[in-house]
Amino acid sequence: MATEVDLRDKVAIVTGGASGIGRATALALAGAGAEVVVADLDARGADEVAALVGGHAVVCDVSDMEADRAMVQFAVDRCGGVDIAFLNAGVMTGCGVGEDFDLALYRRANGANLDGVVFGTHAVLPALKARGGGAIVATASLAGLTAVPFDPLYAANKHAVVGLARSLGPVLQADNITYNALCPAFAESRIIDPIRDMLSSTRVTLIPAEEVADAVLRILAGGGTGEAWFVQPAREPGPFRFRNVPGPGAAARADAPPGS
Numbered sequence: 001m002a003t004e005v006d007l008r009d010k011v012a013i014v015t016g017g018a019s020g021i022g023r024a025t026a027l028a029l030a031g032a033g034a035e036v037v038v039a040d041l042d043a044r045g046a047d048e049v050a051a052l053v054g055g056h057a058v059v060c061d062v063s064d065m066e067a068d069r070a071m072v073q074f075a076v077d078r079c080g081g082v083d084i085a086f087l088n089a090g091v092m093t094g095c096g097v098g099e100d101f102d103l104a105l106y107r108r109a110n111g112a113n114l115d116g117v118v119f120g121t122h123a124v125l126p127a128l129k130a131r132g133g134g135a136i137v138a139t140a141s142l143a144g145l146t147a148v149p150f151d152p153l154y155a156a157n158k159h160a161v162v163g164l165a166r167s168l169g170p171v172l173q174a175d176n177i178t179y180n181a182l183c184p185a186f187a188e189s190r191i192i193d194p195i196r197d198m199l200s201s202t203r204v205t206l207i208p209a210e211e212v213a214d215a216v217l218r219i220l221a222g223g224g225t226g227e228a229w230f231v232q233p234a235r236e237p238g239p240f241r242f243r244n245v246p247g248p249g250a251a252a253r254a255d256a257p258p259g260s
Contacts, residue, residue: 003217008033011079013071015062015120016089018045020189021139024209025086025216026053032217034084037075062089063111068123075127082127086216087120088139088182093153106153113157117164125177133176137219138165140181142230145240158183162228166242169226180219183240184212184231205233 012029016022017038023045026036030053038053039060040046050057056078060071075082093109095102117138128134143151144158165181172179187207215237219229227239 003214003221005032005217005221010034010083011081012084013037013075014086015039017049018042021209021212022088023049024213028213028217035079039071062116065119068119072123072127081131083131083134085124085136087117089116093151114160117161128177129175135178135220137216138181140183142183142185144183166226178225181228183228187212207233
Protein backbone atom coordinates (compact mmCIF):
# COMPACT_ATOMS: atom_id res chain seq x y z
CA MET A 1 0.00 0.00 0.00
CA ALA A 2 1.34 3.44 -0.96
CA THR A 3 2.20 5.81 1.85
CA GLU A 4 -0.44 8.49 2.28
CA VAL A 5 0.86 12.05 2.52
CA ASP A 6 -0.90 15.23 1.42
CA LEU A 7 1.39 17.35 -0.76
CA ARG A 8 -1.24 19.56 -2.31
CA ASP A 9 0.02 23.12 -2.90
CA LYS A 10 3.62 21.85 -2.55
CA VAL A 11 6.29 22.22 -5.23
CA ALA A 12 8.94 19.51 -5.55
CA ILE A 13 12.17 19.37 -7.53
CA VAL A 14 13.46 15.92 -8.52
CA THR A 15 16.98 15.66 -9.94
CA GLY A 16 17.78 12.62 -12.03
CA GLY A 17 14.04 12.56 -12.64
CA ALA A 18 14.03 11.15 -16.17
CA SER A 19 14.36 7.50 -15.17
CA GLY A 20 14.61 4.94 -12.39
CA ILE A 21 14.15 6.12 -8.82
CA GLY A 22 13.81 9.74 -9.90
CA ARG A 23 11.03 8.97 -12.35
CA ALA A 24 9.19 6.78 -9.85
CA THR A 25 9.50 9.46 -7.16
CA ALA A 26 8.26 12.19 -9.48
CA LEU A 27 5.17 10.05 -10.12
CA ALA A 28 4.72 9.37 -6.40
CA LEU A 29 5.06 13.04 -5.46
CA ALA A 30 2.59 14.07 -8.13
CA GLY A 31 0.22 11.34 -6.99
CA ALA A 32 0.34 12.90 -3.52
CA GLY A 33 -0.64 16.25 -4.99
CA ALA A 34 2.70 18.02 -5.52
CA GLU A 35 3.59 20.12 -8.53
CA VAL A 36 6.80 18.52 -9.79
CA VAL A 37 9.82 19.96 -11.58
CA VAL A 38 11.72 17.14 -13.30
CA ALA A 39 15.42 17.93 -13.71
CA ASP A 40 17.82 15.79 -15.70
CA LEU A 41 20.58 15.91 -18.32
CA ASP A 42 18.28 13.75 -20.45
CA ALA A 43 16.02 16.44 -21.89
CA ARG A 44 13.70 14.05 -23.71
CA GLY A 45 13.32 11.80 -20.67
CA ALA A 46 12.64 14.79 -18.42
CA ASP A 47 10.00 16.06 -20.84
CA GLU A 48 8.32 12.64 -20.93
CA VAL A 49 8.14 12.36 -17.14
CA ALA A 50 6.99 15.95 -16.78
CA ALA A 51 4.17 15.24 -19.22
CA LEU A 52 3.16 12.16 -17.21
CA VAL A 53 2.94 14.12 -13.95
CA GLY A 54 1.55 17.32 -15.36
CA GLY A 55 4.69 19.10 -14.23
CA HIS A 56 7.68 20.87 -15.71
CA ALA A 57 11.01 19.78 -17.16
CA VAL A 58 14.38 21.49 -16.93
CA VAL A 59 17.76 20.33 -18.20
CA CYS A 60 20.33 20.39 -15.41
CA ASP A 61 23.88 19.14 -14.92
CA VAL A 62 23.88 18.91 -11.13
CA SER A 63 27.69 19.00 -11.04
CA ASP A 64 27.52 22.61 -12.28
CA MET A 65 26.71 25.10 -9.49
CA GLU A 66 25.19 27.64 -11.86
CA ALA A 67 23.01 24.95 -13.41
CA ASP A 68 21.67 24.07 -9.95
CA ARG A 69 20.90 27.71 -9.26
CA ALA A 70 19.16 28.02 -12.62
CA MET A 71 17.12 24.88 -11.88
CA VAL A 72 15.87 26.33 -8.60
CA GLN A 73 15.16 29.71 -10.20
CA PHE A 74 13.19 27.94 -12.92
CA ALA A 75 11.05 26.27 -10.24
CA VAL A 76 10.52 29.56 -8.41
CA ASP A 77 9.62 31.43 -11.60
CA ARG A 78 7.38 28.70 -12.99
CA CYS A 79 5.76 27.39 -9.79
CA GLY A 80 6.08 30.23 -7.30
CA GLY A 81 8.55 28.54 -4.97
CA VAL A 82 10.00 25.24 -3.76
CA ASP A 83 8.92 23.12 -0.79
CA ILE A 84 10.67 19.78 -1.44
CA ALA A 85 13.98 18.89 -3.10
CA PHE A 86 14.78 15.28 -3.93
CA LEU A 87 18.49 15.41 -4.83
CA ASN A 88 18.72 12.07 -6.54
CA ALA A 89 20.99 12.29 -9.60
CA GLY A 90 23.98 9.94 -9.49
CA VAL A 91 26.29 7.61 -11.40
CA MET A 92 28.55 4.64 -10.71
CA THR A 93 32.26 5.46 -10.67
CA GLY A 94 33.68 2.99 -13.17
CA CYS A 95 37.20 2.94 -11.74
CA GLY A 96 39.15 2.18 -8.59
CA VAL A 97 42.09 3.89 -6.90
CA GLY A 98 44.87 1.60 -8.16
CA GLU A 99 46.10 0.99 -11.69
CA ASP A 100 42.54 1.36 -12.97
CA PHE A 101 42.17 4.90 -11.59
CA ASP A 102 40.74 7.30 -14.15
CA LEU A 103 40.69 10.97 -13.18
CA ALA A 104 37.90 11.85 -15.60
CA LEU A 105 35.64 9.07 -14.28
CA TYR A 106 36.46 10.03 -10.71
CA ARG A 107 35.59 13.68 -11.33
CA ARG A 108 32.39 12.69 -13.13
CA ALA A 109 31.22 10.49 -10.25
CA ASN A 110 32.19 12.96 -7.55
CA GLY A 111 30.47 15.73 -9.49
CA ALA A 112 27.17 13.90 -9.77
CA ASN A 113 27.11 11.98 -6.49
CA LEU A 114 28.49 14.52 -4.03
CA ASP A 115 28.83 17.93 -5.69
CA GLY A 116 25.32 17.52 -7.06
CA VAL A 117 23.95 17.09 -3.55
CA VAL A 118 26.05 19.89 -2.03
CA PHE A 119 25.37 22.32 -4.88
CA GLY A 120 21.70 21.39 -4.99
CA THR A 121 21.41 21.96 -1.25
CA HIS A 122 23.14 25.32 -1.47
CA ALA A 123 20.95 26.41 -4.38
CA VAL A 124 17.60 25.36 -2.90
CA LEU A 125 17.99 26.53 0.70
CA PRO A 126 17.03 30.18 0.01
CA ALA A 127 13.88 29.04 -1.80
CA LEU A 128 12.89 26.72 1.06
CA LYS A 129 13.51 29.45 3.64
CA ALA A 130 11.38 31.84 1.59
CA ARG A 131 8.47 29.39 1.95
CA GLY A 132 8.96 29.14 5.71
CA GLY A 133 10.56 25.70 5.57
CA GLY A 134 10.50 22.49 3.59
CA ALA A 135 12.27 19.20 3.08
CA ILE A 136 15.41 17.93 1.36
CA VAL A 137 15.94 14.23 0.69
CA ALA A 138 19.32 13.27 -0.81
CA THR A 139 19.85 9.90 -2.43
CA ALA A 140 22.81 8.16 -0.86
CA SER A 141 22.79 4.36 -1.03
CA LEU A 142 23.24 1.33 1.15
CA ALA A 143 26.80 1.93 -0.07
CA GLY A 144 26.77 4.91 2.29
CA LEU A 145 26.25 2.60 5.25
CA THR A 146 28.61 -0.28 4.45
CA ALA A 147 31.73 -1.23 2.53
CA VAL A 148 31.58 -1.64 -1.27
CA PRO A 149 34.79 -3.36 -2.38
CA PHE A 150 33.89 -3.36 -6.09
CA ASP A 151 33.42 0.45 -6.17
CA PRO A 152 35.10 2.10 -3.18
CA LEU A 153 34.95 5.60 -4.68
CA TYR A 154 31.17 5.32 -5.09
CA ALA A 155 30.98 4.22 -1.46
CA ALA A 156 33.08 7.22 -0.46
CA ASN A 157 30.68 9.56 -2.26
CA LYS A 158 27.66 7.98 -0.63
CA HIS A 159 29.19 7.92 2.86
CA ALA A 160 29.76 11.65 2.39
CA VAL A 161 26.08 12.20 1.53
CA VAL A 162 25.03 10.30 4.66
CA GLY A 163 27.43 12.38 6.76
CA LEU A 164 26.07 15.57 5.22
CA ALA A 165 22.47 14.62 6.01
CA ARG A 166 23.26 13.62 9.59
CA SER A 167 25.18 16.83 10.17
CA LEU A 168 22.86 19.28 8.41
CA GLY A 169 19.64 17.87 9.82
CA PRO A 170 20.00 19.47 13.25
CA VAL A 171 21.45 22.69 11.78
CA LEU A 172 18.44 23.35 9.55
CA GLN A 173 15.77 22.66 12.16
CA ALA A 174 15.75 26.34 13.14
CA ASP A 175 14.60 27.12 9.58
CA ASN A 176 11.87 24.44 9.69
CA ILE A 177 13.76 22.41 7.06
CA THR A 178 14.26 18.67 7.35
CA TYR A 179 17.26 17.00 5.72
CA ASN A 180 17.50 13.22 5.30
CA ALA A 181 19.41 10.65 3.27
CA LEU A 182 17.82 7.82 1.30
CA CYS A 183 19.90 4.61 1.32
CA PRO A 184 18.45 1.94 -0.97
CA ALA A 185 20.08 -1.36 -1.78
CA PHE A 186 20.25 -2.33 -5.46
CA ALA A 187 17.15 -0.90 -7.12
CA GLU A 188 15.84 -1.03 -10.65
CA SER A 189 17.47 1.95 -12.38
CA ARG A 190 19.93 2.86 -15.11
CA ILE A 191 22.77 3.18 -12.63
CA ILE A 192 23.00 -0.59 -12.22
CA ASP A 193 23.25 -1.29 -15.97
CA PRO A 194 27.08 -1.72 -15.87
CA ILE A 195 26.78 -4.36 -13.10
CA ARG A 196 23.42 -5.89 -14.02
CA ASP A 197 24.96 -9.19 -15.18
CA MET A 198 26.98 -9.49 -11.98
CA LEU A 199 23.89 -8.86 -9.86
CA SER A 200 21.93 -11.43 -11.84
CA SER A 201 24.65 -14.06 -11.47
CA THR A 202 24.71 -13.56 -7.69
CA ARG A 203 20.90 -13.65 -7.51
CA VAL A 204 20.59 -10.21 -5.95
CA THR A 205 16.98 -9.15 -5.55
CA LEU A 206 16.40 -5.78 -7.17
CA ILE A 207 14.04 -3.37 -5.45
CA PRO A 208 11.36 -1.91 -7.72
CA ALA A 209 11.91 1.81 -8.13
CA GLU A 210 8.35 2.38 -6.93
CA GLU A 211 9.21 0.92 -3.51
CA VAL A 212 12.12 3.31 -3.16
CA ALA A 213 9.86 6.19 -4.18
CA ASP A 214 7.40 5.18 -1.48
CA ALA A 215 10.23 5.36 1.06
CA VAL A 216 10.73 8.99 0.02
CA LEU A 217 7.07 9.64 0.85
CA ARG A 218 7.58 7.90 4.21
CA ILE A 219 10.51 10.17 4.98
CA LEU A 220 8.42 13.23 4.14
CA ALA A 221 5.46 11.98 6.15
CA GLY A 222 7.63 11.06 9.15
CA GLY A 223 8.96 14.56 9.72
CA GLY A 224 12.31 13.38 11.09
CA THR A 225 15.60 15.02 10.23
CA GLY A 226 19.26 14.04 10.08
CA GLU A 227 18.28 10.44 9.34
CA ALA A 228 19.60 7.86 6.85
CA TRP A 229 16.75 5.62 5.72
CA PHE A 230 17.65 2.13 4.49
CA VAL A 231 15.54 0.41 1.84
CA GLN A 232 15.97 -3.35 1.51
CA PRO A 233 13.92 -6.01 -0.31
CA ALA A 234 11.08 -7.53 1.75
CA ARG A 235 11.80 -5.29 4.73
CA GLU A 236 10.05 -2.20 6.08
CA PRO A 237 12.22 0.86 5.37
CA GLY A 238 13.30 2.99 8.28
CA PRO A 239 16.05 5.12 9.80
CA PHE A 240 19.35 3.30 10.28
CA ARG A 241 20.33 3.27 13.95
CA PHE A 242 23.96 4.37 14.21
CA ARG A 243 25.96 3.46 17.29
CA ASN A 244 27.50 6.37 19.15
CA VAL A 245 31.22 6.86 18.64
CA PRO A 246 33.37 5.92 21.63
CA GLY A 247 34.15 8.77 23.99
CA PRO A 248 37.51 9.42 25.65
CA GLY A 249 38.81 6.84 28.08
CA ALA A 250 38.82 7.28 31.84
CA ALA A 251 42.50 8.24 31.87
CA ALA A 252 41.88 11.05 29.40
CA ARG A 253 38.98 12.33 31.47
CA ALA A 254 41.09 12.18 34.65
CA ASP A 255 43.80 14.26 32.98
CA ALA A 256 41.38 16.94 31.85
CA PRO A 257 41.86 20.32 33.54
CA PRO A 258 39.24 21.36 36.11
CA GLY A 259 36.15 22.90 34.64
CA SER A 260 36.77 21.47 31.14
